[in-house]
Amino acid sequence: MAISRRIIKFFQTRVAVVDKVDSELVQIQTANELLGKHKKLIDSIYHQSHVPKEHFKRLYLYSIERLAIWVQNLPASQNHHHSNRGGFLLHTLEVVEIAIKRRNTKMLPIGANAEKQNEKKDLWTFAIFVAALLHDIGKTISDVDIMLYDAKHKALGKWSPWFGRMSDVSDAKYYQYQYNASRKYQQHSLLPLTLLSQFINPVAIDWMQKESDLFTLLLMSLQGRCAEGAIIADIVKYADSESSAKSLKNSNNSNSLKPDQPQLQTQPKSLADKLLDTLRYLVLETNLKINAPGAVMFTTADDIYFVSKVIMDKIRDSLNKDKQKGIPFDNSRMMDELLQFHIITPNQKGKAIWDCKLSGGGFKKPVKLTMLKMPLEKIYFKAGGNNDYDDDYDDVFPGDIIEQTDEIEQTNEIEKTDEVMSNKAKLSTSNIEPDTQTPETKGDKHASIQKIAPVESTRSRSLPLPPGFETSPVNEDVIDATQRTKKIQRTQRAQKTQSPEQELKKPINTNTDTNTKQLSGNKLLLETELGKDFFKWLIKAINSKTIAINTAQSKVHIVTYEGDKALFLVSPKIFKEYNVDQWAKTQKQFGRLKSNLKTHTGENIWQVQTKTQRKGKTPSKIRGYLIIGLNRHTFNLDLNNLPEANKYLDLMTNQPKNNE
Numbered sequence: 001m002a003i004s005r006r007i008i009k010f011f012q013t014r015v016a017v018v019d020k021v022d023s024e025l026v027q028i029q030t031a032n033e034l035l036g037k038h039k040k041l042i043d044s045i046y047h048q049s050h051v052p053k054e055h056f057k058r059l060y061l062y063s064i065e066r067l068a069i070w071v072q073n074l075p076a077s078q079n080h081h082h083s084n085r086g087g088f089l090l091h092t093l094e095v096v097e098i099a100i101k102r103r104n105t106k107m108l109p110i111g112a113n114a115e116k117q118n119e120k121k122d123l124w125t126f127a128i129f130v131a132a133l134l135h136d137i138g139k140t141i142s143d144v145d146i147m148l149y150d151a152k153h154k155a156l157g158k159w160s161p162w163f164g165r166m167s168d169v170s171d172a173k174y175y176q177y178q179y180n181a182s183r184k185y186q187q188h189s190l191l192p193l194t195l196l197s198q199f200i201n202p203v204a205i206d207w208m209q210k211e212s213d214l215f216t217l218l219l220m221s222l223q224g225r226c227a228e229g230a231i232i233a234d235i236v237k238y239a240d241s242e243s244s245a246k247s248l249k250n251s252n253n254s255n256s257l258k259p260d261q262p263q264l265q266t267q268p269k270s271l272a273d274k275l276l277d278t279l280r281y282l283v284l285e286t287n288l289k290i291n292a293p294g295a296v297m298f299t300t301a302d303d304i305y306f307v308s309k310v311i312m313d314k315i316r317d318s319l320n321k322d323k324q325k326g327i328p329f330d331n332s333r334m335m336d337e338l339l340q341f342h343i344i345t346p347n348q349k350g351k352a353i354w355d356c357k358l359s360g361g362g363f364k365k366p367v368k369l370t371m372l373k374m375p376l377e378k379i380y381f382k383a384g385g386n387n388d389y390d391d392d393y394d395d396v397f398p399g400d401i402i403e404q405t406d407e408i409e410q411t412n413e414i415e416k417t418d419e420v421m422s423n424k425a426k427l428s429t430s431n432i433e434p435d436t437q438t439p440e441t442k443g444d445k446h447a448s449i450q451k452i453a454p455v456e457s458t459r460s461r462s463l464p465l466p467p468g469f470e471t472s473p474v475n476e477d478v479i480d481a482t483q484r485t486k487k488i489q490r491t492q493r494a495q496k497t498q499s500p501e502q503e504l505k506k507p508i509n510t511n512t513d514t515n516t517k518q519l520s521g522n523k524l525l526l527e528t529e530l531g532k533d534f535f536k537w538l539i540k541a542i543n544s545k546t547i548a549i550n551t552a553q554s555k556v557h558i559v560t561y562e563g564d565k566a567l568f569l570v571s572p573k574i575f576k577e578y579n580v581d582q583w584a585k586t587q588k589q590f591g592r593l594k595s596n597l598k599t600h601t602g603e604n605i606w607q608v609q610t611k612t613q614r615k616g617k618t619p620s621k622i623r624g625y626l627i628i629g630l631n632r633h634t635f636n637l638d639l640n641n642l643p644e645a646n647k648y649l650d651l652m653t654n655q656p657k658n659n660e
Contacts, residue, residue, distance in 0.1 A: 025149060025174040026073055026085070028167050031065040034072065034089060041093040048100040049129070051122055059126060059204050063133055066199045067092065069165050071140060078143075078179045080281035081247035081322075088140075091243050092133060098239035099132035100125060109214070110231060120211065127214055130200055131221045131229075131236045137199070138191030142180070149174040161195075179284075189224030196222065245323040248274070271326060272341040275334060276378065278318050279311070283379050288314075291397045293362045298371075298397040301620070302553070302573070303345070304379060305371040305401055308335070308353055335372065345373040347403075354403055361399025361618075368404070398618035531589030534578050538569075543638045547577075550646040559608060559626075560645045561597075561653075567627040568608060568651070569596075574624070596625040600654065608649040622649070 035042065042064065046056050068089055076082035076091040107117050108124045140146075146159040150171040159166055159175065166172055196205065209215045221229030221236060229236075282288055283304075289295040296314070298305045312331040319327045328334055335352040338344045347354050354373050359366040538556075541547035548554045555574040559566050575583040575590070590596075591604055599606055606626045609619050630637050 024176050025153065026176070027174055028072060028172060030167075031068045034068040034086075035065065038090065038093055041090075041097055045093070045097050045100060045129075048097065048104060049125055050104075051125075055122075059201055060129060062201050063130070063199045063204075064093070064096075066165075067133060067137070069167055070137070070161075070198070072166060072175065074140065074144060074177055076136065076139075076247075077281070078284055080277060080285060081244040087247075088136070091247065092136065094243040094246070095135060095236065095239045096129060096132045098242050099128050099235050102235050102238060103128045106231070106235075108231065120214070123208065123211055124214060126204065127208055127218045128232055128235055130196075130204075130208075131218060131232050132239055134192040134195065134199060134222060135236050135240060136188065137195055138188030141191055142187040144177050145180050147176045148172040149176070164198075193219060193222040241321070241323075248277070248322050248324060270341075271328075271334075272337050272343060274319060274324055274327075275315060275338055276343050278315050278322075280379055282311075282314055282318060291361065291395065293367075298358065298401060299376065300396055300401060301622070302376055304374045304376055305354070305356060306374070308370045308372050311372065338372070343374065343378060345375065347373075357402045357404055358397075359400050359402075361397050363399060373403075396620050398620065528589045528592045530579070530582060530586040531591070531593050534575065534586050534590050535593065535595060537578055538574075539636055542567075543636075543641060545641060550643050557608070557646045557649055558643055559649055559651045561626065561628050561651060564628065565630055565639075565642060565645060566597075566651075567630065568606070568622075568649070569625040569627070570622055571605065571624045590625075595627060597628050607652045609652055611648050611650065621652075626651070 042061070045060065045064075046053070049056060049060060051060075071088045071092070073086045073089070075084060075087040077087070082088065082091040103125055107114075109117065109120060112120070141161050146166070148156040148159050148166060148169055150156055151173045153174065156169065156172055159169065159172075163169075166175055208218060217228075217230050217232045220226075221233040226233040226237060283297065288297060290297040291299060296307050296310050309331060312334055315334065316327055316329075316331075328337075332352075335344070339346055339352045344352055346352065352372060354371045355368065356371045357366050357368050538547075542549070542556065547556055549556050550558055555570045555577055557568040557570070559568045572583055572587055575587040579586050596604060597606075598604055604625060605623050607621050607623055609621050611619065629635075630639060630642070
């Protein structure tokens with residue numbers, strides 16, 4: 001399926017590390033080497049064909065050998081059936097065997113008399129053999145990219161099937177394969193007819209063409225036109241399903257198997273593995289609608305959101321079609337399995353279902369959907385070596401996906417609240433004088449203190465107090481100063497162990513997890529320790545190159561601001577990278593350092609827009625903090641280590657006010 005999200009291109013025209021290349025190269029083999037381990041299957045095909053040995057060699061074996069040389073040790077699919085090395089050849093031979101067996105149970109051509117059926121028996125058997133042999137051959141063109149190498153592991157270039165087999169390329173000894181992220185669903189089913197002469201003996205093609213009705217059915221089948229392919233297409237479809245089900249039943253589907261390593265002692269897959277494999281199959285190899293009204297699936301730069309009931313029903317239907325056993329009828333049971341094995345992301349309550357509101361991206365008005373959330377990497381495997389954004393940012397949902405939670409993450413609101421809290425804290429304490437009188441003399445003084453109304457916070461939170469103090473039932477960011485002073489006096493009278501001066505020098509708030517500290521004179525000081533530690537970690541990570549910059553999954557990018565390099569920190573992801581438990585507090589305290597540049601509207605959050613040249617694709621927007629003046633000595637940044645500005649990102653300097 002044509003989905004290109006966060007899939008980094010696998011092949012490079014130059015290879016820097018020889019050891020890495022060695023581990024990924026597959027040797028080009030001869031037909032005898034490839035078919036040696038499939039002797040039993042080939043013998044079964046021969047006996048089921050009911051033709052003389054010479055006839056079998058001249059027509060059947062001729063085609064089987066040519067196909068083996070063509071597909072080498074490629075897998076049959078990326079994440080579904082026969083996905084290990086050599087799976088393509090094994091699956092094809094299984095489909096051929098099953099198809100011919102099924103053909104032998106039918107009297108063909110349908111409706112003809114027994115004499116004609118017997119006369120055309122071998123012709124019909126061979127036509128079904130051809131359809132079965134070539135049913136997936138188009139995948140070698142549409143689904144995989146193959147790079148060829150010589151005996152010294154030097155890259156020779158990308159293999160083009162239109163020019164013949166891999167082994168026909170001069171000096172080609174090895175190859176690498178990677179699934180094409182931009183492949184088009186079902187394109188492979190339209191291609192077998194174009195390759196007919198590559199695999200079938202011209203004598204046999206001429207033989208079949210003389211039977212006009214039969215040849216028409218074969219041509220339709222080879223073009224993926226199953227309804228018009230009639231009985232031939234039906235038989236191949238049945239055989240394909242049987243072979244796939246057999247593979248999925250007891251296969252470990254390991255891509256790490258070597259070409260000459262047989263599948264021995266495989267264990268049945270767990271339900272979780274079956275669910276994940278089927279989900280990958282649905283996304284990558286079927287026509288699943290995405291990122292549009294009525295879609296089953298919506299993607300962001302890091303996550304995939306599935307409409308829960310629809311995707312669960314599709315998974316169950318696919319598993320039942322593949323004759324898998326032990327599939328629960330209840331969707332919640334399957335979701336629990338996905339949750340238990342960390343395949344999907346739990347919501348804040350630890351449950352599978354996310355309540356989301358989708359807007360934009362084709363929706364005329366916002367819609368609410370119950371969804372499953374999953375990291376993108378669970379479906380799309382990351383490959384190394386290329387930082388090209390062209391295939392990574394284009395297919396994300398162009399609208400907004402808002403997770404409806406009890407505490408919605410609002411980056412700007414966090415920062416605005418800090419400023420409000422700081423200003424109100426100063427207002428609350430501006431009329432309070434340091435309490436340095438003795439308990440005997442401060443009664444009159446205390447009576448003259450003006451009572452200040454409690455300040456309501458934009459978030460429901462109250463600061464914890466020392467033991468023996470009662471918290472106010474009103475949610476406050478700054479505790480009423482007058483009430484706090486009275487409680488201090490009562491504690492002092494009860495304890496009589498310290499002077500009033502010593503008592504006031506102790507912090508009122510002893511909880512290290514809070515965001516404020518109380519100093520002498522009742523002055524509130526906003527904490528910045530987490531923000532400072534984060535910034536130190538960030539600078540160290542950039543200097544040591546332990547954090548990726550300007551890549552598809554980076555949380556740090558280099559952008560251009562007024563002609564100079566600037567750091568763009570993707571928020572809140574960079575803070576979650578540093579401390580997943582206290583990321584919001586860390587982000588808040590980092591903002592207090594005032595190391596970042598604010599927008600022209602006075603906000604902390606900037607936006608960058610991704611570039612795309614694809615028709616019909618809407619550029620994405622990424623939000624984050626902007627840090628300029630990187631040559632400041634206080635930053636201690638190694639400017640020589642910084643890459644050039646990301647050419648796939650444009651900083652929006654005149655962005656509209658962020659109302660999220």
